[in-house]
Amino acid sequence: MGLVVLKFGGSSVADTEAIQRVAWTIAExxxxxxxxxTVLSAQADTTDELIRKAKELNPNPSMREMDVLLSTGEQASxxxxxxxxxxxxxxxxxxxxxxxxxxxxxxYGSARIKSLSAERLKAELDRRRIVLVAGFQGxxxxxxxxxxxxxxxxxxxxxxAVALNADLCKIYTDVDGVYTxxxxxxxxxxxxxxxxxxxxxxxxxxGAQILHNRSxxxxxxxxxxxxxxxxxxxxxxxxxxxxxxxxxxxxxxxAKDSNIARIALVGLRDEPGVAFKVFRVLANAKINIDIILxxxxxxxxxxxxxxxSREDMNKAIEILEENKxxxxxxxxNTTDKIAKISIVGAGMMSSPGVAAMMFEALYDSKINIAMxxxxxxxxxxxxxxxxxxRSVATIHAKFFGA
Amino acid sequence: MGLVVLKFGGSSVADTEAIQRVAWTIAExxxxxxxxxTVLSAQADTTDELIRKAKELNPNPSMREMDVLLSTGEQASxxxxxxxxxxxxxxxxxxxxxxxxxxxxxxYGSARIKSLSAERLKAELDRRRIVLVAGFQGxxxxxxxxxxxxxxxxxxxxxxAVALNADLCKIYTDVDGVYTxxxxxxxxxxxxxxxxxxxxxxxxxxGAQILHNRSxxxxxxxxxxxxxxxxxxxxxxxxxxxxxxxxxxxxxxxAKDSNIARIALVGLRDEPGVAFKVFRVLANAKINIDIILxxxxxxxxxxxxxxxSREDMNKAIEILEENKxxxxxxxxNTTDKIAKISIVGAGMMSSPGVAAMMFEALYDSKINIAMxxxxxxxxxxxxxxxxxxRSVATIHAKFFGA
Numbered sequence: 103m104g105l106v107v108l109k110f111g112g113s114s115v116a117d118t119e120a121i122q123r124v125a126w127t128i129a130e131x132x133x134x135x136x137x138x139x140t141v142l143s144a145q146a147d148t149t150d151e152l153i154r155k156a157k158e159l160n161p162n163p164s165m166r167e168m169d170v171l172l173s174t175g176e177q178a179s180x181x182x183x184x185x186x187x188x189x190x191x192x193x194x195x196x197x198x199x200x201x202x203x204x205x206x207x208x209x210y211g212s213a214r215i216k217s218l219s220a221e222r223l224k225a226e227l228d229r230r231r232i233v234l235v236a237g238f239q240g241x242x243x244x245x246x247x248x249x250x251x252x253x254x255x256x257x258x259x260x261x262x263a264v265a266l267n268a269d270l271c272k273i274y275t276d277v278d279g280v281y282t283x284x285x286x287x288x289x290x291x292x293x294x295x296x297x298x299x300x301x302x303x304x305x306x307x308x309g310a311q312i313l314h315n316r317s318x319x320x321x322x323x324x325x326x327x328x329x330x331x332x333x334x335x336x337x338x339x340x341x342x343x344x345x346x347x348x349x350x351x352x353x354x355x356x357a358k359d360s361n362i363a364r365i366a367l368v369g370l371r372d373e374p375g376v377a378f379k380v381f382r383v384l385a386n387a388k389i390n391i392d393i394i395l396x397x398x399x400x401x402x403x404x405x406x407x408x409x410x411s412r413e414d415m416n417k418a419i420e421i422l423e424e425n426k427x428x429x430x431x432x433x434x435n436t437t438d439k440i441a442k443i444s445i446v447g448a449g450m451m452s453s454p455g456v457a458a459m460m461f462e463a464l465y466d467s468k469i470n471i472a473m474x475x476x477x478x479x480x481x482x483x484x485x486x487x488x489x490x491x492r493s494v495a496t497i498h499a500k501f502f503g504a
Numbered sequence: 505m506g507l508v509v510l511k512f513g514g515s516s517v518a519d520t521e522a523i524q525r526v527a528w529t530i531a532e533x534x535x536x537x538x539x540x541x542t543v544l545s546a547q548a549d550t551t552d553e554l555i556r557k558a559k560e561l562n563p564n565p566s567m568r569e570m571d572v573l574l575s576t577g578e579q580a581s582x583x584x585x586x587x588x589x590x591x592x593x594x595x596x597x598x599x600x601x602x603x604x605x606x607x608x609x610x611x612y613g614s615a616r617i618k619s620l621s622a623e624r625l626k627a628e629l630d631r632r633r634i635v636l637v638a639g640f641q642g643x644x645x646x647x648x649x650x651x652x653x654x655x656x657x658x659x660x661x662x663x664x665a666v667a668l669n670a671d672l673c674k675i676y677t678d679v680d681g682v683y684t685x686x687x688x689x690x691x692x693x694x695x696x697x698x699x700x701x702x703x704x705x706x707x708x709x710x711g712a713q714i715l716h717n718r719s720x721x722x723x724x725x726x727x728x729x730x731x732x733x734x735x736x737x738x739x740x741x742x743x744x745x746x747x748x749x750x751x752x753x754x755x756x757x758x759a760k761d762s763n764i765a766r767i768a769l770v771g772l773r774d775e776p777g778v779a780f781k782v783f784r785v786l787a788n789a790k791i792n793i794d795i796i797l798x799x800x801x802x803x804x805x806x807x808x809x810x811x812x813s814r815e816d817m818n819k820a821i822e823i824l825e826e827n828k829x830x831x832x833x834x835x836x837n838t839t840d841k842i843a844k845i846s847i848v849g850a851g852m853m854s855s856p857g858v859a860a861m862m863f864e865a866l867y868d869s870k871i872n873i874a875m876x877x878x879x880x881x882x883x884x885x886x887x888x889x890x891x892x893x894r895s896v897a898t899i900h901a902k903f904f905g906a
Contacts, residue, residue: 155584159520159524170600171580171587174577177573178573178576181572182561184566185558201647245603
């Protein structure tokens with residue numbers, strides 16, 4: 103008997119059948135003697151429908167009112183799930199963000215959790231009730247409703263697991279775990295039994311969009327054990343925790359990120375502060391930079407290349423052009439016909455041959471590398487967009503076999 | 505410059521166009537220099553759709569969870585309206601029941617308002633913001649969401665008008681005021697400029713379903729001036745207040761209520777406590793009784809006839825049959841092929857000929873009267889259902905001309 107936090111996304115509660123299926127999963131976990139808190143997202147399509155209504159009235163509504171609107175979706179989900187569990191004869195109570203004291207800052211639309219007063223949650227669990235919590239939402243110090251942005255329900259679940267010192271936080275998704283590569287693209291992709299927080303964070307940021315990083319980062323900080331598993335099939339998923347005992351492969355996965363564009367500033371003056379100026383103006387515009395490469399050009403000038411997400415590309419170019427005199431460069435080159443391929447593995451740096459194996463795989467397949475970036479636990483390369491899937495396949499085959 | 509509370513129902517916010525139309529009405533009221541609080545219902549169809557989803561999962565869900573579910577409808581309405589007003593460049597804030605401190609008891613589905621802490625409302629008005637309030641909802645002492653039942657948004661509006669000492673509470677509906685009879689049925693029906701609370705309460709309970717009685721009763725208790733007016737046409741409606749100066753007609757209206765059934769208990773023992781027993785068992789089952797008529801039968805027995813709403817008829821019969829031995833009667837006769845026709849007027853009792861004029865009108869049209877009931881400000885008769893519309897027409901013609 104333990105305390106388990108479950109989280110189901112929008113497609114898992116999309117309609118009556120889906121809700122009933124999830125109700126059975128919750129009922130089973132509860133019947134095994136566990137205390138159960140379940141976090142739900144809004145029903146699939148509900149959020150889109152609410153946004154459509156909003157945009158018809160006002161293409162640019164305030165984020166405060168958007169949060170008031172969107173938070174109704176999760177509230178409806180938990181009420182409906184409560185009814186499904188009542189039908190099964192189980193004691194249940196649904197709670198909203200403000201009811202569980204999910205306190206956030208006032209950054210509407212992407213608020214940060216500041217604290218969670220677990221009082222109400224504990225009182226309900228002490229009565230052996232199944233507690234359903236509306237994900238994604240909180241309340242700020244003015245008692246105004248906030249939403250905590252992308253991946254918000256995952257983060258809600260982990261925050262509750264932290265506050266209640268839960269034994270496990272199970273995130274149910276439409277995949278049955280974390281794979282060494284995208285199983286839909288790479289036939290030999292293998293499911294991992296375990297993965298470390300750091301590896302998961304790198305994989306997530308590299309395009310394996312299973313969990314949002316905020317939730318994994320929080321789980322890492324407080325040592326909450328997570329499990330990613332399928333909401334459709336009854337089998338174990340992938341456990342995410344601090345240290346894994348698995349050592350049989352040097353890397354845990356190969357990931358592809360196609361949502362990427364490269365910008366190169368050519369002919370920067372070779373003087374202190376140039377890089378600072380470039381990335382300061384972009385940071386002010388809230389543009390996230392990924393890989394940065396600085397190289398020495400000709401005639402005492404430098405070139406700086408970096409990558410941004412594709413949706414930020416035009417904005418980044420615009421801002422750099424506005425600041426051309428301040429920064430001082432001769433031209434901007436850009437392309438979005440590229441993809442980033444990465445290998446991730448916690449033990450990578452202690453195994454010197456790993457990066458070389460990756461480059462060898464690409465060389466074997468005659469794939470050109472445009473940029474390279476490395477960190478403690480990953481190696482990323484930029485390749486031509488057309489070579490992306492082939493790159494993943496050949497690297498995966500090199501490390502895991504065909 | 506004053507403080508005005510406006511209330512719009514579900515059809516007034518049914519879609520983008522309707523919301524925009526209401527936004528203009530609010531904007532106009534605000535621009536005239538008034539402080540404005542607007543109470544909104546859920547968008548038409550939203551509540552039905554939520555109930556449909558609920559019933560699919562559980563035909564008999566708990567009222568607590570039903571309230572969590574249904575309260576999302578009003579919350580979405582106020583957020584959308586806020587966006588429409590933001591589009592017009594106006595300062596606006598939307599608030600839910602718990603945010604305005606609308607404290608109720610815990611009778612989920614039909615909670616009673618206990619108190620309203622006007623602090624937040626006043627703070628927002630002091631900042632010259634238009635305040636939008638989700639109607640129909642409150643919060644109990646456990647911080648659980650409640651709804652305040654039928655006519656809930658009207659009652660929300662009046663409660664706010666009371667708490668803020670508003671100058672006027674304007675209820676926008678799909679009719680443009682209170683008429684001397686149903687204008688769709690009686691060609692000569694006239695709109696009233698003014699009507700007293702008591703008259704309005706009698707008319708409402710008699711089937712002129714413009715306002716729910718709870719709201720008018722509250723307005724009467726605290727002396728809040730109300731106005732019923734059209735959300736579609738820009739013209740004055742009907743003012744509801746304590747004393748009206750209008751004296752030109754003896755009655756203020758003729759109303760019909762077809763949602764009525766008559767139950768007669770025949771052969772009751774002629775002994776003390778019989779009526780008590782009958783109405784106690786019905787009250788315990790929360791069945792409302794309207795007209796009661798007790799008559800002396802044969803052989804030291806009594807008959808008691810009374811009316812209930814049609815949806816309560818079968819339940820009432822069932823309960824009376826279960827308690828046949830306790831109550832002691834020989835048979836039950838029932839019919840729902842009847843209608844109640846009433847005339848209402850504050851000055852009625854000081855004008856002795858009024859009831860007689862009504863009976864005369866019915867006699868002229870050869871309409872048989874089954875039961876008669878009178879109060880301070882009304883006279884009601886039961887007639888055959890087939891005679892109902894003809895009864896209204898002939899009575900109306902008698903008092904107001906054809």
